[in-house]
Amino acid sequence: MMELTVLSGKGGTGKTSISAALASLAESAVLCDNDVDAADLHLILHPTIKEQYSFSSGWKASIYTSKCTNCGLCINHCRFDAIHTDENEQLIINPFQCEGCRLCERICPEQAIHSDLSTNNYWYVSDTRFGSLIHAKMGPGEENSGKLVTQVRKKAKAIAQAEGAEWIINDGPPGIGCAAIASLTGTDRALIVIEPSMSSLHDADRLIKLIKNFNIQCFALINKYDLNLDLSQRIEDYLKSQNVPLLTKLPFNKEMVQAMIHGKTIVEYATESKLSIEIKSLWHKIQLSTHTVDLHQAI
Amino acid sequence: MSFKIAIASGKGGTGKTSVSVCLQHFIKKQITDKIQLVDCDVEEPNDLLFFPNAKKEKAHKLTQLVPVINKSKCTFCKKCADYCEFNAISIIPSVSLAQINSSLCHSCGACLVACEQDAIRETELPIGKINFYQEEGRINLIEGELMIGSAMQTLVIKELKKHVDKANQIILYDAPPGTSCPVVETISDMDFIILVSEPTPFGLHDLKLMIELLKEIHKPFSVIINKVGLGNKDIYDYLRLEQIEILGEIPFTQNFASQYAKGELLNSIPTAISEEFEKITERLKKIYI
Numbered sequence: 054m055m056e057l058t059v060l061s062g063k064g065g066t067g068k069t070s071i072s073a074a075l076a077s078l079a080e081s082a083v084l085c086d087n088d089v090d091a092a093d094l095h096l097i098l099h100p101t102i103k104e105q106y107s108f109s110s111g112w113k114a115s116i117y118t119s120k121c122t123n124c125g126l127c128i129n130h131c132r133f134d135a136i137h138t139d140e141n142e143q144l145i146i147n148p149f150q151c152e153g154c155r156l157c158e159r160i161c162p163e164q165a166i167h168s169d170l171s172t173n174n175y176w177y178v179s180d181t182r183f184g185s186l187i188h189a190k191m192g193p194g195e196e197n198s199g200k201l202v203t204q205v206r207k208k209a210k211a212i213a214q215a216e217g218a219e220w221i222i223n224d225g226p227p228g229i230g231c232a233a234i235a236s237l238t239g240t241d242r243a244l245i246v247i248e249p250s251m252s253s254l255h256d257a258d259r260l261i262k263l264i265k266n267f268n269i270q271c272f273a274l275i276n277k278y279d280l281n282l283d284l285s286q287r288i289e290d291y292l293k294s295q296n297v298p299l300l301t302k303l304p305f306n307k308e309m310v311q312a313m314i315h316g317k318t319i320v321e322y323a324t325e326s327k328l329s330i331e332i333k334s335l336w337h338k339i340q341l342s343t344h345t346v347d348l349h350q351a352i
Numbered sequence: 353m354s355f356k357i358a359i360a361s362g363k364g365g366t367g368k369t370s371v372s373v374c375l376q377h378f379i380k381k382q383i384t385d386k387i388q389l390v391d392c393d394v395e396e397p398n399d400l401l402f403f404p405n406a407k408k409e410k411a412h413k414l415t416q417l418v419p420v421i422n423k424s425k426c427t428f429c430k431k432c433a434d435y436c437e438f439n440a441i442s443i444i445p446s447v448s449l450a451q452i453n454s455s456l457c458h459s460c461g462a463c464l465v466a467c468e469q470d471a472i473r474e475t476e477l478p479i480g481k482i483n484f485y486q487e488e489g490r491i492n493l494i495e496g497e498l499m500i501g502s503a504m505q506t507l508v509i510k511e512l513k514k515h516v517d518k519a520n521q522i523i524l525y526d527a528p529p530g531t532s533c534p535v536v537e538t539i540s541d542m543d544f545i546i547l548v549s550e551p552t553p554f555g556l557h558d559l560k561l562m563i564e565l566l567k568e569i570h571k572p573f574s575v576i577i578n579k580v581g582l583g584n585k586d587i588y589d590y591l592r593l594e595q596i597e598i599l600g601e602i603p604f605t606q607n608f609a610s611q612y613a614k615g616e617l618l619n620s621i622p623t624a625i626s627e628e629f630e631k632i633t634e635r636l637k638k639i640y641i
Contacts, residue, residue: 064364090530154460193565228395231503250613
C-alpha cells in the first residue's frame with residue numbers, strides 16, 4: 054500500500070480538484086481529506102456517512118464565579134493571555150485563547166477553575182462512488198487541527214489495510230504548519246501542486262524545504278500552466294534545481310469550475326478534454342513511480 | 353486608537369493577499385497614509401512579493417520556551433508528565449529516562465510549577481521571525497515568518513501582533529486560510545473583518561464556515577466577492593438570504609490575474625477593478641468614521 058499526499062503550500066492552487074480526479078481514476082484507493090480546517094473534498098465526492106465520531110481538541114478552562122476571590126494567581130500563570138477581567142471586575146477565561154494546559158485549574162487556591170473537554174469536532178467514515186472516504190469537520194476556531202489530521206489518516210490506513218487497498222490519497226491542507234506537518238509525517242509520496250504565480254512558487258519552495266526535512270519523496274505538477282508561460286518556465290527551472298521531478302503541466306480549463314459546480318471530477322465531467330487526458334497520464338506516472346526508486350525514471 | 357481590519361477567507365487562494373495589498377493602496381489615497389499592513393499568513397507570507405521597492409528595515413527573532421530537565425536533580429517522580437496536557441514529557445524511572453519532546457510542547461510552563469526539585473529550567477527554541485519593511489521612510493509592512501519545520505504558527509501570529517505600530521490610524525491584517533486557531537488568533541481583537549470569497553462551491557462552503565465562526569465570536573464583517581464571472585450565482589442567493597452585506601465585487605480578468613502572478617499588482621490596475629476598490633474604500637471610510 055502506498056500513501057500519496059497532495060499539498061501546495063499556497064491555497065487555491067487546485068489540490069482538491071486534482072485529488073478528486075485522481076480518486077476517480079484509482080481502482081483501489083481509500084480517500085482521506087486532510088484539510089480538516091476547511092474540508093471541500095466531500096463537495097465532489099458526495100459521501101454517504103456510515104460512521105461518525107466526535108474528536109476532542111483538548112480542554113477549555115472556565116471559572117466558577119461564585120468560588121473565585123479574584124486573587125489573580127491564574128492570570129500570572131497563564132501564558133496565553135486567556136484570562137481577563139470583565140465589566141463586573143470578575144475574572145473570566147476566553148475559550149478561544151485558552152490552550153487547555155489546565156495550569157490555572159491546578160494552581161487555583163479556591164478550586165474555582167474547572168476544565169471541560171471540547172467536543173466540537175467530528176470525523177466520519179463514508180462511502181463514495183470511488184471508495185471509502187475519511188473526512189472531518191472541525192468546529193469553528195478549534196485547536197489542534199494537526200491531531201485531527203493524524204486521526205483521520207490513522208483510520209484511513211486501517212481501512213486501507215483491511216480492504217487491501219493499493220492507495221491512500223490524502224487531500225492535504227494549505228500551509229507548512231502543524232496541519233501540513235501532520236499530513237506529511239510518514240506518507241510515502243508528496244505531490245506538490247503549483248500554479249504559475251510568484252506566490253505559489255514562493256510557497257512551494259517553503260513546502261519543498263519542509264518535505265526535504267522529512268526525507269519524503271516528492272514530485273510536482275504545474276496547474277493552469279498556460280496562464281503564464283514565463284512563470285511556468287521559471288517553476289520548471291526551479292524544480293530542476295531542486296531535483297524535484299515535474300510529472301505534468303496541466304492546462305487551464307474553465308470546465309474545472311463547471312465540474313465542481315456539478316459536483317463531479319473533471320475526469321467525469323469532461324472525459325475527453327485535454328485536461329482529463331493529462332490527468333489520466335499523471336495517475337499512470339504516479340503508479341509507475343511505485344516501481345522505481347528513482348522518481349525521475351517514472352516520467 | 354487604530355482601526356483594525358482583518359482580511360480573511362476560509363478557503364485559500366480566493367484573493368486575500370490581492371485584496372489586502374490593493375486596499376492598503378486605496379486607503380492611502382482616500383483615507384489616510386498612516387496605515388500598516390500586517391502579513392499574518394505566517395506559514396506562507398506573500399504580501400512582500402507585491403512591494404518590489406520595499407526594503408527590510410530589521411528582523412526580530414522569535415523563540416518559544418521549552419523545558420529542559422536536569423537529570424542530576426530529577427527524582428523521576430513523573431509529576432511534570434502528569435501536569436503536561438500535551439504528552440510532551442516522558443519519564444521512565446527504571447532506566448532514568450526524563451525526556452522532553454519539544455515538538456509537542458506548548459510552552460505553558462505547567463511542568464515548571466509541577467517540579468518540586470527545581471530540576472526544570474527553560475531554554476529558547478527558534479520558531480520564526482518578524483520582518484519589518486519600509487517604503488519611503490515608513491514601515492509599511494510587517495510580516496510573520498514561521499520557521500520551516502515549526503508547528504507554532506499561532507504563537508508567531510500572537511508575537512507578530514504585538515509589534516504592530518499602534519500610531520497608525522488603520523491596520524490591515526492579512527489572515528491565514530482556514531478557520532481554526534491561527535485565524536482566531538488573527539481576528540480575535542479586530543474592529544472589522546472583510547471576508548474574501550469566490551463564486552464557486554468551494555468558495556461558498558468555506559465562506560459559510562467563516563461566517564459561522566464570526567457569528568460565534570460576535571465580530572462585524574462584510575464580504576467581498578472576488579473573481580466575479582467564474583462559477584455560479586449560489587453565493588449571491590446565500591448572502592441575500594442571510595442578509596449579509598456585499599462590500600464589493602471584483603471581476604475576474606485574465607489581465608489582473610496575470611499581474612498578480614508576476615507580483616505586479618499595483619503597477620496598472622484595470623479601470624473596472626480600481627473603480628471597485630475606490631467604492632469599497634469609500635464604504636470602509638463610512639464604517640471607520
